[in-house]
Amino acid sequence: MKKPDRKSVIFFLESNAVPILFLIIISIGVPYSGFSVDYLVQEIIIRLSRNSFLVLSLLVPIMAGMGLNFGMVLGAMAGQIGLIFVTNWNIVGLQGIGLAMILSIPLSILLGWMSGKILNMAKGREMVTGFILAFFMNGVYQLVVLYGMGSIIPIGNPSMVLSRGYGIRNTVNLINIRQTLDSLIPLKIGNIQIPVATFMVIALVCLFIVWFRKTKLGQDMRAIGQDMHVAESAGINVERTRIIAIIISTVLAGFGMILYLQNIGTLNTYNSHEQVGMFSIAALLVGGASVNKGKISHAFLGVTLFHLMFVISPMAGKNLIGQAQLGEYFRVFVSYGVISIALVLYAYRKLKEKERAGTALAEAQEEK
Amino acid sequence: MKRIIIRSAALLLLLLLALFFFYTGKGHTILLDNKTVTLGGTEYAAVNMLEVRVDRGEEREVLKRDRIKEDVVGQGHKITVTYLDKGVEKVVEEKFRIKTGQAMYLISLPGLIGGAEGWIEPFDVEP
Numbered sequence: 278m279k280k281p282d283r284k285s286v287i288f289f290l291e292s293n294a295v296p297i298l299f300l301i302i303i304s305i306g307v308p309y310s311g312f313s314v315d316y317l318v319q320e321i322i323i324r325l326s327r328n329s330f331l332v333l334s335l336l337v338p339i340m341a342g343m344g345l346n347f348g349m350v351l352g353a354m355a356g357q358i359g360l361i362f363v364t365n366w367n368i369v370g371l372q373g374i375g376l377a378m379i380l381s382i383p384l385s386i387l388l389g390w391m392s393g394k395i396l397n398m399a400k401g402r403e404m405v406t407g408f409i410l411a412f413f414m415n416g417v418y419q420l421v422v423l424y425g426m427g428s429i430i431p432i433g434n435p436s437m438v439l440s441r442g443y444g445i446r447n448t449v450n451l452i453n454i455r456q457t458l459d460s461l462i463p464l465k466i467g468n469i470q471i472p473v474a475t476f477m478v479i480a481l482v483c484l485f486i487v488w489f490r491k492t493k494l495g496q497d498m499r500a501i502g503q504d505m506h507v508a509e510s511a512g513i514n515v516e517r518t519r520i521i522a523i524i525i526s527t528v529l530a531g532f533g534m535i536l537y538l539q540n541i542g543t544l545n546t547y548n549s550h551e552q553v554g555m556f557s558i559a560a561l562l563v564g565g566a567s568v569n570k571g572k573i574s575h576a577f578l579g580v581t582l583f584h585l586m587f588v589i590s591p592m593a594g595k596n597l598i599g600q601a602q603l604g605e606y607f608r609v610f611v612s613y614g615v616i617s618i619a620l621v622l623y624a625y626r627k628l629k630e631k632e633r634a635g636t637a638l639a640e641a642q643e644e645k
Numbered sequence: 646m647k648r649i650i651i652r653s654a655a656l657l658l659l660l661l662l663a664l665f666f667f668y669t670g671k672g673h674t675i676l677l678d679n680k681t682v683t684l685g686g687t688e689y690a691a692v693n694m695l696e697v698r699v700d701r702g703e704e705r706e707v708l709k710r711d712r713i714k715e716d717v718v719g720q721g722h723k724i725t726v727t728y729l730d731k732g733v734e735k736v737v738e739e740k741f742r743i744k745t746g747q748a749m750y751l752i753s754l755p756g757l758i759g760g761a762e763g764w765i766e767p768f769d770v771e772p
Contacts, residue, residue, distance in 0.1 A: 367748065369718045372670020379663045453672060 291626075295619055296565045299582040302611075303589065309596050310589035315468050317588065324584035325577065326459060326475040327540040331557045332564075332576040333482050334529035338403075339571035340490065341522035342502030345558045347407035348392040348523065352530025353550035354418045355384035360535060360544055361426070364449055365434045371461070373454040374539055381531035388414065389527030393520030400505070404568070411554060422546060445546045455542035475536065482529065483573050489525075498522055502569065533557075555616070559583060562619040569623070586611065667745075668720065674749045675699060675715045675722075676768060679707045682753045684763050689755035696727040697754065707754060720745060726754060741765055 290297065307317070331349070338346040359377035368376050392410055399406040426432050427443030439446055459472035489495045497518050500508040509515045534553060538544050561571060564579025590611075594603035677699075681691045691709045698704045699715050700722055707713055726737045737758050743750055749768040756764035 366667070367672040368667060368670040369672040369716075370670055372666040372718075376663055376666040376670065379659055379666070382659070 293565050294622060295563055295615060296578060296582060298618075299563050299586060299615075303582060303585050306586065306589040306593040310592040311596060312589065312592065317585065319469050320588045321581055321585060322469065322471055323540070324587075325580050326472045326479070327537050328557065328560065328580050328584065329479045329576060330482060330536050331530060331533035331553060332560050332580055333479070333486065333573065334526050334533050335557060335561050336486055336571045336573070336576065337489070337498070337525045337529070338522045339566065339569065340495070340502055341498040341519055342505060342569065343396060343519060343522060344404045344568045345407075345561070346523065346526045346530075347404055347554050347558065348389075348396070348410050349526060349530035349557065350411035350550050350554040351388040351392055351414050352381075352385045352527035353534040353553045354414065355381040355388060355527070356531035356534030357538070357544060357546070357550055358384055358418075358422075359531070360451060360454075360538060361422070361432075361437070361445060361449060361546070364451060364453060364544075365432050365437055367434070367453065369453045370457045374458055374535060377454075377535050378532050381535065382528060385528040385531040386524055389524035390520060392527065393523035396523060397516045397519055415551065418550075419547060447546055449544040449546055451538060451542050451544055454539050456540060458536065458539055472540075475540070478536065486573060494518065494521065555613070556583075559611075559613075559615050562615050567619060567623050567626075583615075670718060671720075671745050672716060672718050673743055673747070675717055675743075676712055676749065676751045677705075677707055677715055677754060678712045678751055679754045680710050680712070682756055684753065684756045684761040687759070687761065689753065689759040689761055691755055692728050692758065694728070695754055695758075698725045699723070717743075724752065724757070726758060728758065739764075 331353075334349055334352065335346050338344065356377065359380035362380055363373045363377040392407065395410060396403045396406055421430075423444045426445050427438045432438050432445070437445055437449055456472075458474050458478065461474035462472075462477075464471045464473045490499070497508070497513045498521075500511065500513060501515055501518055505515055530553075534550065537553070538549065560579040560583040561576055562579065563583040564575035564577070564581075566572065566575035566579065590603075590607045591605060594600060594605075594607060597603075677697050679691050679695055682689050693709050695707045696704050697707055697713075697715075699717055702715065702717075704727075705713060705715070720742050721740070722743070723738065723740050728735055728737075735758075739757060743765075744767075747767045749770065750765055751768040752765050753761070753763075
């Protein structure tokens with residue numbers, strides 16, 4: 278059997294099935310939505326600045342062969358706790374964002390270390406373990422924020438505390454830091470506003486990822502991602518390296534959540550973090566990444582395609598069948614659907630590769 | 646040993662940065678009050694109309710018996726008050742520092758113009 282030609286059309290389609298599917302959906306949806314090009318471009322720029330950091334935080338664990346880090350929600354929780362403290366202390370502007378990030382670091386490291394330890398006990402089942410871990414930690418987060426804050430942890434700002442005297446309200450107004458980074462370096466091209474400073478921060482993360490891949494630790498992670506047993510035989514401390522990968526991802530997810538929320542301007546204390554993991558993973562997969570392959574370009578393409586669909590689907594749904602709610606259902610359905618498709622495709626490809634390797638081995642033995 | 650030093654230095658830097666953010670980013674509320682007030686046994690009468698600017702903020706008008714709110718960030722500030730005294734425009738400029746732990750301060754504008762001692766004082770809202 279011949280090895281598949283990487284340049285062949287079939288192989289290309291097979292490798293990029295999800296982005297192509299999305300391109301088709303979007304190219305049908307855009308004319309039905311009736312939105313102007315200016316509006317769509319502006320929306321995409323806002324969403325790229327809002328979500329890219331979170332999506333980029335997923336790349337390091339993929340590099341280490343740990344798949345899609347559903348545990349990034351833990352980092353998002355750490356970021357939110359940082360923001361709750363910053364709002365409580367009334368820290369304003371960029372300093373507020375910076376302090377929230379610093380406060381999130383120890384929490385993210387602790388949660389990431391714990392997550393890494395658990396994932397090391399569940400090798401090969403990291404994604405489902407991370408998913409369930411996120412649910413578990415959500416319970417702990419709610420316990421701390423709903424019962425611990427205001428009672429054990431002092432919260433001096435009465436507007437943040439529930440009327441019973443403890444627990445944080447459902448919504449925290451982030452007016453002190455709202456779009457501070459986005460509006461730091463204002464740039465307007467035509468009718469389109471570009472949050473330059475936020476993109477500069479995102480560029481820094483991209484540079485960090487590119488640099489990190491070249492470091493000894495990055496190379497170790499890639500070796501583990503290719504074959505854990507071979508890496509171990511080569512003297513790489515696999516478990517430690519995997520824990521570091523998850524810690525980096527969790528810390529970046531915490532920063533990403535802070536950037537995300539500074540753009541939104543409101544923190545839904547008990548909900549904001551819940552779907553962040555799902556939507557970020559879906560966006561990365563839409564960009565063409567898979568469980569064992571993720572590039573920076575996948576993150577940007579994914580955010581663009583996924584959120585373009587988010588923007589157009591309610592209006593397209595309304596114009597097509599008269600109900601905007603269809604679009605709402607559609608986007609949740611697509612988020613879960615795309616993750617399922619990507620996982621099925623990954624399993625299918627893995628099976629095919631095994632078949633190919635088996636056939637190649639059999640042919641080689643016959644030749645001998 | 647080298648590793649410990651580097652890690653300790655990074656931790657220290659992070660702590661210093663956090664403190665810097667905390668002190669320079671802390672928001673405070675200042676109440677600008679234009680009411681007749683007695684400070685140190687002397688009465689300072691309210692002025693018909695004042696123009697007040699705090700730091701580089703916008704200039705705001707404060708009418709007689711008015712009290713307006715101004716949000717400031719950090720500890721060191723400058724207040725500029727412009728008013729008419731017998732038809733002549735006068736400008737009073739004062740620098741002041743506020744404590745990080747105090748959320749709100751009250752500035753008596755007539756007291757400030759008159760050169761009173763306690764023209765700025767902490768202000769606490771009853772819970």
